[in-house]
Amino acid sequence: MTTKNQEENQAGITQEGRFYSAERLHAMHDMMLYIRRFEEKAGQMYGLKKIGGFCHLCNGQEAVCVGMEEASEPADYMMTSYRDHGHIIARGSDPTAIMAELLGRAGGVVGGKGGSMHMFDKEKNFAGGNGIVGEQVPIGTGFAFASKYNDDKRVSITIMGDGGVNQGAVYESFNMAALWKLPVVFVIENNQYAMGTSLSRASAETHLYKRGISFKVPGIQVDGMDVLEVERKMAEALEHARLGKGPMIVEMMTYRYRGHSMSDPATYRTRDEVDEWRSGRDPIVRLQKQMIEAGLATEADFKQKDKDIKKEVVAVAKAAEAQPEPDLSALWDDIITDEIPNAYPYPRQVG
């Protein structure tokens, strides 16, 4: 139910009893749109061979990125797989540094050491950016362990995809998290395809929110194309974890418009299917409609906003590209903290 909020006498939208101010809605919209345009720019830069290696875009999944971030505290930890651009942008990291990372520049978020798959920002409590499918799930559980150990009420938002959820490490983590009541929310971004393998070809139980039943981890399914539902359900899950009730699984039903990576043949799904999600369920268009209906914006406002964001992204790409590549000496940086100068392999030396 979307209605203009009258009780609070403040412009906004109330959905399922939760009020979102106009200002907040605009911020959520703008962030989703920013991620969309950023990813398009990244795709373009990849086509121009300015970005190398693997590059996984999240077009279509923006509501998950933004809704989760909206629901979380800045001190909460967040980590995900290699489809990480949208999440780190939503966390508030510097887009120029993110683009610079994609371009392998010195000013990248990790100094050009990681690229698309390994975005990290410790200041924002964003712990990757992990390239091995499912690897971040025990790690996220470890962050939650530290929260409980320190009793600091921080929740670990540990994100995986519908592909990652079939890794054994995930179940080892569910078990430990439930056994020790760790403050972790396991988010499954179900975009229906693990690379080119559809969910039904890879999973005997396709209702992924039920995957915690054997471990007594409660699960909920969320419309991941609705940023307000994502925010609301995520807030519930975070509260559950923060109150010491243990882990929770949140399955976000979403869809990626682009291929798995930039070299995707896209033979595993029909164009009609992609179009159906794109035109019928797009999270940005959806929020725009809600905001227009509620009288919070006009189509012209959004058109202007889109123009502004596209300009911003172009400027970001330009600034990132202008940065130098890392100095060659950076090759040897950040391998060991306590270097032992007189032992082999010697720090910063060949042979």
Add this chain to the structure above:
Amino acid sequence: MAKITYREALNQAMCQEMERDERVFLMGEEVAEYNGAYKVSQGMLDKFGPRRVIDTPITELGFAGLGVGAAMAGLRPVIEFMTWNFAILAADQIVNAAAKMKYMTGGQYDCPMVFRGAGGAAARVSSQHSQAFENWYANIPGLKVVMPSNPADAKGLLAASIRDNDTVIFIENEMNYGDIGEVPEGDYIIPLGKADIKRVGKDITLIAHSRMTGYALLAADELAKQGIDAEVIDPRTIRPLDEATILTSVAKTNRAVVIEEGWRFAGIGAEISARIMEKGFDDLDAPVARVTGKDVPMPYAANLENYALPSVAEIVEAARVVCNRA
């Protein structure tokens, strides 16, 4: 100095560091209520409570990864593998996460933690429980690999490993747990990356780590009876390696044998002998010899197991060949 066992020395190091630093915790299978599969953590649950001494399910990949996350979040985990054979299940977290987290994050996140447990062959436990994997981990930038051969080293090196700000692979040896030796009381630290000359000699250098150090010392006694004065060097830290101590010794003795329990191909002995060739070639009067585990999975039958492992006799024989006395 008190005489205690190797396992008690390890226990002292962990207790010492947990008393010193509230962020240090011990986690692994049977470490708490059972007091450790090999009793290394005897009494630690009583001393520190279940918050800091934590029994896990049998879930090596899971708790290794949990340790990585906890380290990234600022704790100092000591993760015990009942044996390093089972740690293969956790190799992704050790190699793909812990070892390269600092690098991959441009220096933002550290993984200051210790993975420890029993390595090498035990007794009569066949192929899957008798393996030396130090060469696997020693190959990886971002890791340190430490292997004590006696109780005093066990204490000093484990304490140093827990204090170290990098990921340390700490490989104990099940056959050494009951060994007794003099161990300094109180705070005791042996810096990482320092080899130890366990026996001074002038005719040949025997380089051996972990359980093989004891074998090398027995071989040196036998060689002494035959008029060969062997120097025995225990690297103690495998990576990074204190090769200067080895090269200085070889410059004096002009001969070397490298001994390891693990397999020969791409083993620790291969690396050490390559370094002696690269850096000490002109000092050598004979090719470096290697005594290693036989290139077979470990069998169960007692005679076959004995045959598969390096023996004191094989070390003596190799040393005699290198000294032109065979």
